[in-house]
Amino acid sequence: MTTDTVxxxxxxxxxPKASSPVRNKRRRGAPKFLLALPAWTxxxxxxxxxxxxxxxxxxxxxxxAFVQKPDVSPDVWSLDNxxxxxxxxxxxxxxxxxxxxxxxxFICLLISVPFAYWLATKVDPxxxxxxLGLVLVPFWTNFLVRTIGWQLILSPNGLVSDGLQxxxxxxxxxxxxxxxxxxxxxxxYNYLPLMILPLYVAFDRTxxxxxxxxxxxxxxxxxxxxxxxxxxxMPGAIAGMLLVFIPLMGDYITPVLLxxxxxxxxxxxxxxxxxxxxxxxxxxxxxxxxxxxILAALIVAALLGLLLRAGLRANRRITLxxxxxx
Amino acid sequence: MTDTVSPGGETxxxxxxxxxxxxxxxxxxxxxNLQVQPGEFISLLGPSGxxxxxxxxxxxxxxxxxxxxxRISGQPIAGTPPHKRDVNTVFQAYALFPHMTVAENVxxxxxxxxxxxxxxxxxxxxxxxxxxxxxxxxxxxKQLSGGQQQRVALARALVNRPSLLLLDEPLGxxxxxxxxxxxxxxxxxxxxxxxxxxxxxxxxxxALSMSDRIAVMxxxxxxxxxxxxxxxxxxxSAFVAGFIGQQNFFNGKAAGGGRAVSAEGCTLISSxxxxxxxxxxxxxxxxxPEAITVTDTDPGGQQNVIRGELAGISHLGDVIQFVVSAxxxxxxxxxxxxxxxxxxxxxxxxWCSWNADHTYLFxxxxxxxxxxxxxxxxxxxxxxx
Ligand SMILES: Nc1ncnc2c1ncn2[C@@H]1O[C@H](COP(=O)(O)OP(=O)(O)OP(=O)(O)O)[C@@H](O)[C@H]1O
Ligand SMILES: [Mg+2]
Numbered sequence: 001m002t003t004d005t006v007x008x009x010x011x012x013x014x015x016p017k018a019s020s021p022v023r024n025k026r027r028r029g030a031p032k033f034l035l036a037l038p039a040w041t042x043x044x045x046x047x048x049x050x051x052x053x054x055x056x057x058x059x060x061x062x063x064x065a066f067v068q069k070p071d072v073s074p075d076v077w078s079l080d081n082x083x084x085x086x087x088x089x090x091x092x093x094x095x096x097x098x099x100x101x102x103x104x105x106f107i108c109l110l111i112s113v114p115f116a117y118w119l120a121t122k123v124d125p126x127x128x129x130x131x132l133g134l135v136l137v138p139f140w141t142n143f144l145v146r147t148i149g150w151q152l153i154l155s156p157n158g159l160v161s162d163g164l165q166x167x168x169x170x171x172x173x174x175x176x177x178x179x180x181x182x183x184x185x186x187x188x189y190n191y192l193p194l195m196i197l198p199l200y201v202a203f204d205r206t207x208x209x210x211x212x213x214x215x216x217x218x219x220x221x222x223x224x225x226x227x228x229x230x231x232x233x234m235p236g237a238i239a240g241m242l243l244v245f246i247p248l249m250g251d252y253i254t255p256v257l258l259x260x261x262x263x264x265x266x267x268x269x270x271x272x273x274x275x276x277x278x279x280x281x282x283x284x285x286x287x288x289x290x291x292x293x294i295l296a297a298l299i300v301a302a303l304l305g306l307l308l309r310a311g312l313r314a315n316r317r318i319t320l321x322x323x324x325x326x
Numbered sequence: 327m328t329d330t331v332s333p334g335g336e337t338x339x340x341x342x343x344x345x346x347x348x349x350x351x352x353x354x355x356x357x358x359n360l361q362v363q364p365g366e367f368i369s370l371l372g373p374s375g376x377x378x379x380x381x382x383x384x385x386x387x388x389x390x391x392x393x394x395x396x397r398i399s400g401q402p403i404a405g406t407p408p409h410k411r412d413v414n415t416v417f418q419a420y421a422l423f424p425h426m427t428v429a430e431n432v433x434x435x436x437x438x439x440x441x442x443x444x445x446x447x448x449x450x451x452x453x454x455x456x457x458x459x460x461x462x463x464x465x466x467x468k469q470l471s472g473g474q475q476q477r478v479a480l481a482r483a484l485v486n487r488p489s490l491l492l493l494d495e496p497l498g499x500x501x502x503x504x505x506x507x508x509x510x511x512x513x514x515x516x517x518x519x520x521x522x523x524x525x526x527x528x529x530x531x532x533a534l535s536m537s538d539r540i541a542v543m544x545x546x547x548x549x550x551x552x553x554x555x556x557x558x559x560x561x562x563s564a565f566v567a568g569f570i571g572q573q574n575f576f577n578g579k580a581a582g583g584g585r586a587v588s589a590e591g592c593t594l595i596s597s598x599x600x601x602x603x604x605x606x607x608x609x610x611x612x613x614x615p616e617a618i619t620v621t622d623t624d625p626g627g628q629q630n631v632i633r634g635e636l637a638g639i640s641h642l643g644d645v646i647q648f649v650v651s652a653x654x655x656x657x658x659x660x661x662x663x664x665x666x667x668x669x670x671x672x673x674x675x676x677w678c679s680w681n682a683d684h685t686y687l688f689x690x691x692x693x694x695x696x697x698x699x700x701x702x703x704x705x706x707x708x709x710x711x
Contacts, residue, residue: 212388213421215408217486218438227434231425316426318433318443320451320463 051291057284058082070281081285090269090286097266098293100180100255101248104187105195108244109237111188112195116236117229119196120203121211132200135193147186147257154182154258178260186258187248194247195240202236203229231312238305242298249294266290337399338364338489338522340385345394347380347546354380356546357394364489365520367513369533372543373569378526379418380546382492385524386415399489409438414483418494420475422467428478429454429463435486453485456515473504480512484519493525497532509536530570534558542566564610564693567686573612574658580609580687586629587611587687595629596685603689610693617684618660620648620676621668631679632658636672650678 058081060072084090119131138146153159156173164170176182206229214224230237252267259265266286273283340362347355355377362368370378383389384396387408396403403411414435422431432450441449454460457477467475476496483491496512497505513536516523527533533540534554542549542557542565550562561567568575578589584603586595587610594611603609625631634652641647646667648660658678662668670676 207421209417209419209421210423212386212408213415213417213423214434215388216386216413216415217435217482218409219434220407220409223438228423316430316433316437318429318447318450320429320447320454320460 054284054287057281058288060281060284062279062281065278068278068280070279070284072281081281082289084282085285085289093264093269094266094289094293096180096264097249097290098297100184100187100263100265101245102297104184104191104248105241105245107184107188108192108195109241111192112199112240113230113237116196116199117203117225117233120200121206121208121229132197135196138189139193143190143253144257147190147254150182150186150189150258151177154185177258178262180259180263183255183259183263183265186254187251190251190254191244191248194243198236198239198243199233200236202233202239206232241301245297246294249290249297266293336364338520339397339399340490340522340524341395341397341400342381343395343397345381345384345396346392347377347384347389348392353546355384355391358546358548360541360548360551362522362524364522367516367523367525367536367538369525369527369537369540370543371527371530371533371540371569372549373528376543377546378528378543379494381543382415382494382524382526385490386413386492387411412488413490413492414486414488416476416479416483416491416493416496418496418498420467420479422475422478422482424467427464427466428459428470431467431478432482432485434482439486449485453481456484457481457511472499473508476500476508480515484515484521487519488521490522490524493523495526495528497527497529505532512536534570542569561686562692564612564686564688567612567688572615572659573686574615574618576611576613578609578611579605580607580689581605584687592632593629594685594687595682596687597682598686600687600689602691603687608690610688610690612686612688613680613684615647615659615661616645617680618658618678619662619680620650620660620670620678622670622674622676624677625679627679630682630685631677633675633677634658636670636674636676639670639672648676650676652678 056072057070059077059079060070061076061078061080063069063071119128123131151158154176155161156175156177158177160176161170161174164174165172176185210228210232211224214228215221219227250267252265252271255263255265256268256271259268267290270283270286270290273279273286277283340360342358342360345355345358346353358377358381360368370381372378380389384391385398385403387403387406390404398411398413423434426434429450432453433446436446436449450463451460454463457480459474459477459481462470462474467478470478476499480496497508500508509532525533525536534557537554539551539553540557541551544565550557550566552560557566557570561570564573564575567573576587576589576594578587578594580586580603581588581593582595583605584600585597586593588594589611594613596611620636624633632650632652634650634656636648637651637657638649639646640649641664642661644664645661646664648662648670650658650660652658660678
């Protein structure tokens, strides 16, 4: 029965009146909804619900220093936690987090674009898999372990400092560990593959024939890259920036291990409230502020991107003279 | 004018001198020599893999020749990068920039040259008018049909007024009717603009109808270079004869002082000059379907006549094709204009006959690449030998 009605549904408008349009509509609609069901369940269980809880907690109040779960009954709801979170004690940490994330995202982009382009368009396909594997090697190692590895490299008697002294570029030990620079280096290292992968895929998909056409029409290699290849790889760049920026904003392992007090980030602030002070409400309010920072940054970035695109389009736009009447 | 200008050094001339291209130890282009006059329409015609695209890519600058010299407008082009060559290409798959509109695609080359906005608008409009794409100037390539994309690709190349335009099977993706229209338009454009065209195709009709000269290629070499008439009427080898138009091939032995081939119980006699045929040697005879008349009465004589049974009649528009079976899998094709076709029925006994100047004879050497398969549409090329 199913099979023969599918046949009539395919013929569309020409289908006989026997099967009503309502039945056809339902038949098309139902499977689509079912297909999306797992995704919706996932979204509700693991995204909407937790975010809702965080919002709820942020309005609540700590019961005592020994009770983790806050009091969230509506009669204690207030914005006090937010007032506290934006006090000078904490606010600079949010700005620093934003700064480290933006700089980190851009450094990742600057390193990844040439590398991914080279990998996707210049490297012999036989070696691509191997090189891509090498990019991913750090991912096979535990996040914590590889970040601790950087402690050894960045510490005053570590590799970088020793190396610079041996070469004679520095006389005294260089302290990178427990500084903002240390965190910056650490996050770029940790998030780089998340930028390289989508960019590699995007560059790999751009057709070589388009680059040749561009050169054939008189564009140099550099012009070809900026006018043809990069615009076509933009989806990859955007995906990479999102994949790096968002988790980077919430990272707390890297700043805790490499940043110390000077390189503290919002993630460790939130974690501290939850794990050390047991003030879940305060932590939740900080998390909400962090989410607000992320959203605001994304909106600003999207607007800048649209503006840039509009500018480029306007620059490319050509007005044809009115067709001559003959 | 001066002694520094080599012969054929005018703008738009092309010279290929012993050009070789190897990929590893595979020879894709094997010592090609070609002189193209300014404003000439020359076709590279040949089966798949014979090196047509490779030759174009060397001229455009995407491949460097392994050996030999190439000159455009009298200037050697070795080492000149593609973007500095006065050459434009219409690519096999068009390669339109998907993120730009039709007008922006066409303007691309002008923009690289730093053309001013007003002049650019003017030129783009002209180029789009030329290919009748002005009304669709604001569309993206994805919103165009294959034929429309092809026109845009053409306009994008021609707007730069290159000395040389390379076209790699530009009409390959179009349906027959549109292709025939575009052939006429393209030829018209070329003669108006006076730009040298090197046109790659594997469609022999296309090459015959459009070209000033045709280079028939095989295995990286030019088998024959000549105007369409010469290529059609005086093929230098059985391969060329079979590739241009269709042929009925007959394997046999030379006889009659190099004027005849006796094959499969009949004698094919030719009034053409064939050098190098000695009586008794292996030889191949070829007769075009359109040279053969089919009758239901014996035309008499023993030469250039084959008796058989009418196996099939097909109507190909204004010509009718007869398939005559002459025993043991031997089939002979004949094509007759509809207006002069006799009324015949399948199964009846018929005679195929033709005039002696329509018999082509080839020595074994000239025929080595052709398998005499009378039923095949095209001569089949034996790969590698
Ligand atoms: N980059 C390359 N590496 C190795 N071999 C190649 C390369 N490019 C082309 N070839 C080989 O060179 C030969 C000629 O290729 P070419 O593309 O010039 O053929 P073509 O005449 O254009 O064929 P078609 O009509 O199918 O387009 C082919 O056998 C092809 O496999
Ligand atoms: Mg080709």
